[in-house]
Amino acid sequence: MSLSSLLRISIVLLAGLSAGACATRPPATNPDAVAAYEEANDPLEPFNRAMFRTDQALDKALVRPAVKTYRFIVPDGGRRSAGNFLRNLRSPITLVHDVLQGQPNRAGITISRFFVNTFIGVLGLFDVGEEIGLPYHAEDFGQTLAVWGIGDGPFIYVPLFGPSTMRDGTGFGIDAFFVDPLAWYSRGNGAETWIQWAVLGGTYINLKDETMYATDELKASSIDYYASLRSAYRQIRASEIRNGAPPPMEDFDEFSSTFETPVLAAQAASEMPQTPLTSEH
Amino acid sequence: MISRRHLLALCPSLLIAPRMSFAQAAEPGPFVSEFAQKGIVEILAAKIANAEKQTRFRAMFTNYFDLPAIGRFVLGRYTRTVKPEEMNSFSPLFEDVIVYTWSRRFSEYNGQTLKVGASTPDGDDGAIVKSTIVGNAGESFAVDWRLRKRPDGWKIVDVIVAGVSMAITYRQEYTTLIAQQGGFSGLLAQLQKQVGELKAAQPA
Numbered sequence: 001m002s003l004s005s006l007l008r009i010s011i012v013l014l015a016g017l018s019a020g021a022c023a024t025r026p027p028a029t030n031p032d033a034v035a036a037y038e039e040a041n042d043p044l045e046p047f048n049r050a051m052f053r054t055d056q057a058l059d060k061a062l063v064r065p066a067v068k069t070y071r072f073i074v075p076d077g078g079r080r081s082a083g084n085f086l087r088n089l090r091s092p093i094t095l096v097h098d099v100l101q102g103q104p105n106r107a108g109i110t111i112s113r114f115f116v117n118t119f120i121g122v123l124g125l126f127d128v129g130e131e132i133g134l135p136y137h138a139e140d141f142g143q144t145l146a147v148w149g150i151g152d153g154p155f156i157y158v159p160l161f162g163p164s165t166m167r168d169g170t171g172f173g174i175d176a177f178f179v180d181p182l183a184w185y186s187r188g189n190g191a192e193t194w195i196q197w198a199v200l201g202g203t204y205i206n207l208k209d210e211t212m213y214a215t216d217e218l219k220a221s222s223i224d225y226y227a228s229l230r231s232a233y234r235q236i237r238a239s240e241i242r243n244g245a246p247p248p249m250e251d252f253d254e255f256s257s258t259f260e261t262p263v264l265a266a267q268a269a270s271e272m273p274q275t276p277l278t279s280e281h
Numbered sequence: 282m283i284s285r286r287h288l289l290a291l292c293p294s295l296l297i298a299p300r301m302s303f304a305q306a307a308e309p310g311p312f313v314s315e316f317a318q319k320g321i322v323e324i325l326a327a328k329i330a331n332a333e334k335q336t337r338f339r340a341m342f343t344n345y346f347d348l349p350a351i352g353r354f355v356l357g358r359y360t361r362t363v364k365p366e367e368m369n370s371f372s373p374l375f376e377d378v379i380v381y382t383w384s385r386r387f388s389e390y391n392g393q394t395l396k397v398g399a400s401t402p403d404g405d406d407g408a409i410v411k412s413t414i415v416g417n418a419g420e421s422f423a424v425d426w427r428l429r430k431r432p433d434g435w436k437i438v439d440v441i442v443a444g445v446s447m448a449i450t451y452r453q454e455y456t457t458l459i460a461q462q463g464g465f466s467g468l469l470a471q472l473q474k475q476v477g478e479l480k481a482a483q484p485a
Contacts, residue, residue: 026460032358036456076418214443220482221382223471224454224461231453232445239444246409246425246441247449253405253429255357256350256438 022046041154042230048157052226055159063160067208081125083206087136088117088124089199092181097139101147106243109134137243141171141179146241155230163233176200309400309408312435313426316345317395317412325390331484335384339376342383347429347436348376354438355452359459367465374472375451381479388484392417395424406430407438 023045026033042048074082091114098107113129113136121128130136145167146152153166164172177183186196215229222228238247306312319341324334342348352368352375353360363371398411407429415421427439427446439448458468 032362032456033460035358036460039453040457217386220385221378222450222454223475224458227454227457228450231450235445235449236443244423244444246403246411246427247444247446249404249427249439249446249449252354252427252438252448253407255360256347256354 040227040230041152043154044156048155049226051157051159052229055157055162058159063208064212066205067212070205070209079206079209082202083210084117084121084127085124086199086203086206087127087138088114088121089182090138090180090203093175093179094137094139096179097141097144100144101139106137106139109137138240140168141175142168142237143171143241145171146237152234152237155234157226163229165234165237168237306435309410309426309428309435310397312428313410313412313437314395314397316341316437317397321390321394325387331384331387334387335380335483338384338387339380342380343376345437347431347438348372348379350429350436350438351375351448354448355455357452357456359456359465363465367469370469371465371472374469374476377476378472378479381476381483385479385482385484403427404429408435 023037023043025043026037028034071079091110095107095110095114098104098110113134116129116132116134117124117127120126127136142152142165150167152168156164156166156169158164158169161169180196182199183196186192186194218228218232219225235247239245306315320338324337324341327334327337329337349372352372355375356363356371360368393414393416396413396415398413400408400410403409404427407427410426410428412424412426413421414424422443424443425441426437427441427448428435429438430436439446441447455468458471459465462468462471
């Protein structure tokens with residue numbers, strides 16, 4: 001990375017901080033804007049957008065070249081095996097959260113997959129479990145908190161780390177440093193700290209490699225990439241929390257039907273100014 | 282051997298045939314299969330120019346999707362306050378955005394197939410059909426289709442890819458843009474610009 005791009009990044013960072021980090025809540029006289037503001041749940045939006053621009057600059061300068069190099073060195077099959085290996089290594093975290101969410105069947109699948117993939121799938125390089133009817137799933141502390149009824153909280157955007165929320169970001173930290181047995185192992189034995197960092201680094205490159213096509217598509221198809229990314233992130237998390245069930249979308253029929261439908265007609269009528277009764281007397 | 286009279290008897294049905302191809306499957310699962318099959322045979326795998334693919338896709342898309350309903354959902358609360366003439370300028374732009382977004386990638390089609398799974402009831406007289414897109418290297422991802430029954434048959438109202446709903450994503454982006462641009466006309470201007478960019482990005 002050149003000095004000038006570093007400089008640009010720090011200017012963007014400073015600009016974001018000094019611009020006043022908080023989004024202004026729209027006035028109550030504009031209920032549509034208030035509803036949009038609450039749905040986005042992004043009170044730090046100006047700051048987050050500055051972080052997002054920093055992230056995009058770092059993505060271009062560092063992450064993309066790293067992923068390209070990785071793709072150049074490691075062929076398709078090798079990258080798939082690396083992904084399988086890292087997913088298998090993460091099984092203990094998923095298991096802990098299967099249990100914390102009261103899902104014994106899914107915990108059973110996680111254990112079976114771990115043994116099948118470790119011993120038959122050559123230390124997890126091959127996903128044998130998938131082929132014998134043990135589909136992959138991942139759980140984390142953020143999802144467990146959600147199942148326990150804790151909302152996702154304000155949106156946050158961290159350069160390099162990407163989109164998250166207060167709940168999910170906290171959950172990630174706890175998983176990476178306290179739940180993951182590798183973290184225990186690498187801290188218990190001073191000389192092996194690198195293992196945890198190597199796994200985190202590998203997981204990161206693997207994640208970027210797997211998601212780059214999708215995020216590029218989202219970027220190309222949206223006007224406001226930040227807003228689309230925020231929406232997509234929340235939807236993916238909600239889908240993971242529902243364990244893959246489709247989103248409920250209760251208000252689809254209310255909004256998508258025409259004004260002729262009884263519900264909206266009644267609503268429109270109730271919003272019309274009433275003639276004062278006194279005039280009739 | 283078919284006699285001349287039999288052939289003549291077939292004529293009325295031949296005349297109706299182009300319209301019959303629009304008569305769609307009566308059940309949600311087969312309806313989604315029909316859409317995917319038609320899309321693969323007549324557009325994705327067809328040996329025709331990209332412009333022709335676009336034309337065919339637009340016709341098929343407006344037939345199989347309830348685009349006006351999606352548009353109203355995407356505008357959400359604003360649907361109630363938007364003027365009819367603003368809605369009239371929004372609808373064709375929104376259609377263009379989706380058509381050109383999808384058609385940009387037609388040339389990347391590489392033998393993927395759609396495996397239709399279970400269907401469950403959803404909302405007012407609707408259904409959700411689960412499916413999987415399977416690539417030729419065995420890679421797969423989940424796509425759910427949200428359907429509604431309309432007087433003229435089933436219509437698709439949302440596509441959910443790996444947990445991300447097309448309708449919800451557009452809705453959250455557009456409501457953010459309306460707030461940011463200080464009104465509906467700001468959104469229209471942005472859409473116009475985007476349609477221009479997407480058109481320029483189409484493969485020859």
